[in-house]
Amino acid sequence: MLVILSGVSGAGKDTIKKELIKRMDNVISLPSFTSRKPREGEEEGVQYHFITKKEFEEKIRNNEFYEYDLHHENYYGTSKKLMNEKIASGKIIVKDIEVNGTENLIKLLKNETKLVTIFLRVEKEELRRRLIQRGDNLSEDEINLRLGRLDYEESKINLYDYMIKNDDFEKTVQLIMDIIQAEKKLDEN
């Protein structure tokens, strides 16, 4: 089963994903490849596999991705090999991916794998506050770029099975855990 978490950068996807992995023993992550530089505290192979733009383009030419996207001027992509290995392990994969990637994965995988798609919403002003607090030292332009992306991501909300307003971390984590348990039961029947 593949659980897709979307929402703009700053909506809390990464923190929620980590918490789900900590609290549920059959849940694992699937790091994407990216050409962006690691943020403070990020480690190779944990949040992402960090590669150069040139290496990423080589992988595109070799058809190594299910999907990839250029997002805030950096590439992000889902490795076919890593995804297939993890799906075969029978675990629940939680993947954090933006809306274009979700749309592609739904098209590619809906007949082969049980998919659960969840969109995390956050208010624009709250998002601005989080982006400033996050410690990435984003410039005003970069913050506005991310805020501008919010409207685009929200325009794709109909793709998703569930939509959660992420204004209370604990409540959101509980809700997603309940969704995962319920969907797993449905899948087993």
Ligand code: 5GP
């Ligand atoms: P960030 O740089 O904040 O970690 O991620 C930027 C955006 O890229 C997020 O919306 C994240 O969900 C998205 N993203 C991460 N991995 C992938 C991927 O494999 N494919 C696509 N299309 N987007 C991704």
